[in-house]
Amino acid sequence: MSTTHDQFLSANEAHQEAFSGRGLAAPPSRRVAVLTCMDARVDIYRALGLQIGEAHVIRNAGGVLTDDAIRSLTLSQRKLGTTEIAVIQHTDCGLENLDNEAVLAELEAATGSRPPWPIGGFSDVRNSVRASVAALRSDPHLIHVDAVNGYVYHVETGRLEPVGT
Template sequence: MTGAFDDLLAANEKYASTFSHGDLTGRATRGLAVVTCMDSRIDPLGLLGLHAGDAKILRNAGARVTDDVLRTLVLAVYLLGVDRVLVMPHTDCRMSKSTDDEVHRLIAAEHGIDTRSLEFQTVRDQEETLQHDITRIMTSPFLPRTLTVGGALYDVHTGRLRLVEPPRP
């Protein structure tokens, strides 16, 4: 593995030479958690006008509210100052262009790996899925009813957010 990360270590040396965030506490100073996709076109802090320390950023394929996201939100709310959550999937997402079955077949055909024991949680309808995931947070017995939860779709081609109306109780 020697050499595989040399570019990253060199970049880190440069970053560390001017590092100025050592006084941050780990709490979300803006009280925000963002659930978004792992897509590398998304810069959650930049697109929301945030800085290091402002928010907790939770990323996974498709910006899905999984059990692990709920676990992390519980910690963020009760221990790290979060009082609002934005669920933010994006346009042109690979997770919205396939079904789980198609992904399983593709990986098996191209790589010979049987992934059928995994649930990829692909997205048939982004707005419907976003409503579902917001509801999942709002109805979690582990999160306070006072938690503000919203959703927005990020357009990777324009950089703009479009708020999505939260589900009605």
């Protein structure tokens, strides 16, 4: 039976044969960074019409503004020249209405250890996007905070809904 490991290596052989990314510069050519959720239904490149080499894509559970997301966005701007940020959360996210304290307690009960990181659950996806956009616009370490936009991606239709502040 073929394992995921084998499947990845096999698919990569085909990828190498069709590979077109040679010679691309590391700085994203469209100078944009996208923060979004790890959700398997969100094909962020197709949803936004992005090609390889054009954007930084930072993903985590929920597409929430963690310290590590801010770290990546800061390095994206200061070391790799991006000037715009898109924050994209989505409908039907597993993090929406997740009880942060209950998850922390569950982990602690199961393992004896309470994780030091926040779970990141939120109660309303649009408010979560607005809060992240507001926090980025006042972040002291970013250079470009005038072009930070927020959106909700609809997993059932593919629609990208702008979320005003």
